[in-house]
Amino acid sequence: MYFSLNAHFASVTPNITVALGVVSLATAAIALLSYWRSFKKQSKKGFPGPPGIPILGNLLQINTNTFPLQLEQWSWEYGPIFKINMAGAEWIILSDPDVINQQLKERPNRYSHTTKLISVFQELRTHGLFSSEASDWKQSRQWIAPQFSPGKVARSKSMVIHHALLLRERLNEHAKKHQITYEKWFPKGDHVNSAVGKKHADRVFYNPKELSPVWSEFSDRAMAVIINYAFAHGKDELVPPDMINGIQKVLATINHRLMAPVPTWRFYSTASDRDANKAVKLVNEVIDDIAESIRKDKESGERKDEGHMNTLLESLLYEKVGKEDDVEDVELARSAEKASRLTLEQIKGNLIQVIIAGFDTTANMMNNILYAFACNPTVQARFHSEVDSILRDLAVSTSTSDLTEFFHQDPTVQFPYTYGVMRESMRLYPVAPLQMFESNEDTVLDGHFMPKGTITVHLYRPASLRSCPTGDPFEFKPERWIECTDEEKHVMAQDAFGFVCPRICPGRHLATLEIMFFLILSVSRFNVQLMPSPPSATPARERVQFTSMVEDMNIRLVARK
Ligand code: HEM
Numbered sequence: 001m002y003f004s005l006n007a008h009f010a011s012v013t014p015n016i017t018v019a020l021g022v023v024s025l026a027t028a029a030i031a032l033l034s035y036w037r038s039f040k041k042q043s044k045k046g047f048p049g050p051p052g053i054p055i056l057g058n059l060l061q062i063n064t065n066t067f068p069l070q071l072e073q074w075s076w077e078y079g080p081i082f083k084i085n086m087a088g089a090e091w092i093i094l095s096d097p098d099v100i101n102q103q104l105k106e107r108p109n110r111y112s113h114t115t116k117l118i119s120v121f122q123e124l125r126t127h128g129l130f131s132s133e134a135s136d137w138k139q140s141r142q143w144i145a146p147q148f149s150p151g152k153v154a155r156s157k158s159m160v161i162h163h164a165l166l167l168r169e170r171l172n173e174h175a176k177k178h179q180i181t182y183e184k185w186f187p188k189g190d191h192v193n194s195a196v197g198k199k200h201a202d203r204v205f206y207n208p209k210e211l212s213p214v215w216s217e218f219s220d221r222a223m224a225v226i227i228n229y230a231f232a233h234g235k236d237e238l239v240p241p242d243m244i245n246g247i248q249k250v251l252a253t254i255n256h257r258l259m260a261p262v263p264t265w266r267f268y269s270t271a272s273d274r275d276a277n278k279a280v281k282l283v284n285e286v287i288d289d290i291a292e293s294i295r296k297d298k299e300s301g302e303r304k305d306e307g308h309m310n311t312l313l314e315s316l317l318y319e320k321v322g323k324e325d326d327v328e329d330v331e332l333a334r335s336a337e338k339a340s341r342l343t344l345e346q347i348k349g350n351l352i353q354v355i356i357a358g359f360d361t362t363a364n365m366m367n368n369i370l371y372a373f374a375c376n377p378t379v380q381a382r383f384h385s386e387v388d389s390i391l392r393d394l395a396v397s398t399s400t401s402d403l404t405e406f407f408h409q410d411p412t413v414q415f416p417y418t419y420g421v422m423r424e425s426m427r428l429y430p431v432a433p434l435q436m437f438e439s440n441e442d443t444v445l446d447g448h449f450m451p452k453g454t455i456t457v458h459l460y461r462p463a464s465l466r467s468c469p470t471g472d473p474f475e476f477k478p479e480r481w482i483e484c485t486d487e488e489k490h491v492m493a494q495d496a497f498g499f500v501c502p503r504i505c506p507g508r509h510l511a512t513l514e515i516m517f518f519l520i521l522s523v524s525r526f527n528v529q530l531m532p533s534p535p536s537a538t539p540a541r542e543r544v545q546f547t548s549m550v551e552d553m554n555i556r557l558v559a560r561k
Pocket of ligand 1: 129130131141148226353354355357358359361362365431432435495496497498499502503504505506507508511
């Protein structure tokens with residue numbers, strides 16, 4: 001019986017299979033056709049946007065490492081408001097400064113960071129100001145922002161100068177290595193002559209991997225500055241050397257998770273997931289130890305002298321800071337008072353986040369400035385001459401105290417051209433070129449309905465270029481920052497640290513001080529040059545992870561006499 005049934009099926013199955021196959025193919029074809037029609041119809045109405053393919057839309061045209069550049073190219077083609085289709089979800093891409101400003105002002109009620117970004121930080125126990133929203137954000141912002149006021153940052157001058165001098169030493173080592181590489185690649189004199197006539201003469205070499213990259217030096221110094229500022233200054237002995245490396249791993253894991261299409265770490269942990277968790281645990285333990293040590297200092301009355309740079313953690317753990325007649329000090333005291341209502345857990349999450357937000361951005365900015373110098377030798381020469389003429393003998397000084405005494409003024413005022421270089425690099429090579437937001441309610445944009453949950457991407461560079469109030473917006477001209485009016489400066493500067501909105505970067509004064517000292521005291525001692533490269537060389541290009549930077553720069557440092 002069993003057999004006969006099988007046999008019966010065997011005899012009718014081919015006919016049924018063919019019929020079913022034809023029906024399913026026809027159904028699929030009809031479904032695809034109607035999807036394609038509705039897709040075409042959708043593309044016609046509403047905002048313009050690049051054509052995509054059925055079902056996936058523009059998804060396959062997006063490369064996770066270079067997508068800001070891709071979106072920017074489209075923004076020039078399709079205008080300041082356009083849309084892309086990400087596998088059925090419509091994303092709105094903005095480079096209209098007014099619309100961007102309006103949306104930023106409407107945070108956190110109407111727009112917020114994407115749910116994915118928030119969960120990535122929460123799952124790694126690094127949740128804090130940057131990843132929080134609404135009242136959570138307000139509470140953190142109230143005690144963190146005053147801790148980065150210009151006055152408090154100015155007290156860290158000596159510490160930053162110390163790291164700028166260390167950076168100079170490290171860059172000198174790179175310059176020596178670059179010289180060796182240069183002489184190997186382009187040998188002169190006897191070597192070339194002796195190679196003439198040889199059958200397989202190997203006179204010129206090129207392998208960019210041999211050029212020692214300098215980014216890690218900027219990253220190490222920027223990390224050291226922010227860790228010192230946050231909690232480590234004066235307590236260095238409590239910071240294990242592997243902590244810095246660990247924090248870099250945490251950032252790499254955050255990058256990876258933000259880009260990952262599937263949250264695999266929720267199901268199984270890879271070695272890098274485990275490393276990141278270990279690193280977060282270690283930072284937490286270090287902060288615990290330092291907090292305990294501060295508490296003991298406080299009990300034993302060993303509070304540091306006035307003028308001493310209190311770390312962020314120290315300021316928070318002393319209930320009262322500074323003099324009552326100083327507005328900034330009163331703000332700091334209020335900030336400490338607000339923080340005293342938080343648990344150490346909440347403070348720790350924020351400290352880790354401040355480090356993450358502060359080191360990569362600054363290091364990448366330094367990297368991009370070097371590239372700008374290499375591409376603009378005339379700008380570089382003018383920068384050298386400004387630093388040489390103002391610093392004179394101090395240009396080669398290695399004394400932190402002499403230099404701290406010299407820099408009693410704001411370096412952005414003392415060195416206006418160098419400040420212009422920094423701002424111009426931020427304008428043309430921004431490290432935070434875009435941000436993504438999710439709408440928390442149904443909205444209407446330019447007459448178009450956007451349902452709750454729509455993703456909006458802000459493209460800051462084309463927005464800033466579109467609204468540039470000075471001439472030649474695509475050219476690298478630091479002098480525009482000196483020659484412009486205050487109003488023009490305000491328009492040009494608004495994008496780099498997060499437009500003018502309540503969430504403007506609280507670390508901007510520290511980042512500016514750091515970049516200025518790194519440029520004046522370290523980079524000014526070198527000529528940054530593009531290494532000659534063959535036509536087949538990979539061109540320099542911006543790539544984004546958590547933040548963006550120029551890669552494949554192929555530069556060398558030549559120590560100045
Ligand atoms: C060149 C260096 C830097 C650049 C270009 C930069 C840029 C930005 C931008 C564009 C935002 C706005 C994000 C938003 O709108 O949600 C931001 C926020 C933030 N930045 Fe920076 N930043 C830099 C350095 C720093 C430093 C040194 C610190 C450390 C103190 C820091 C800490 C933060 C924090 C905590 C936030 C979140 C603020 C909030 O959501 O209220 N940044 N930064």
